[in-house]
Amino acid sequence: QVQLVESGGGLVQAGDSLRLSCAASGRTVSSLGMGWFRQAPGKEREFVTGINRSGSRMLYADSVQGRFAISRDIAKNTVFLQMNTLKPDDTAVYYCAADSTHNWSVYRQSDQYDYWGQGTQVTVSS
Secondary structure (H helix, E strand, O other): OOEEEEEOOEEEEOOOOEEEEEEEEOOOHHHOEEEEEEEOOOOOOEEEEEEOOOOOOEEEOOOOOOOEEEEEEOOOOEEEEEEOOOOHHHOEEEEEEEEOOOOOOOOOOHHHOOEEOOOEEEEEEO
16 A cells, blocks of 8 residues: 655765655655664664654654654655764664554554565665
């Protein structure tokens, strides 16, 4: 029902910025909670940030607070992840996720999201 396609990953140096995009189809992002997760090799999937359906609530992992920002363009049906001051520890595959069941809250748990993109690799060199 909902398809998500991430793009914008790549290889950057520490301190650089990068913007990831998540293009959604099948349903408007204004009716979905949206989140970004990441997974590094050998580690569990980690919540990065999320936004509720109305855009009134946003949540960030402590590790990215103040550096990353989630936003959306309703007309383009796209969610973005702006990543600034990137660190080597930010290296991971980044996944876009959609939450079609909740109205107000933003969740850190991956099992609260029911649609996922294919992921895009972000590599930050030191």
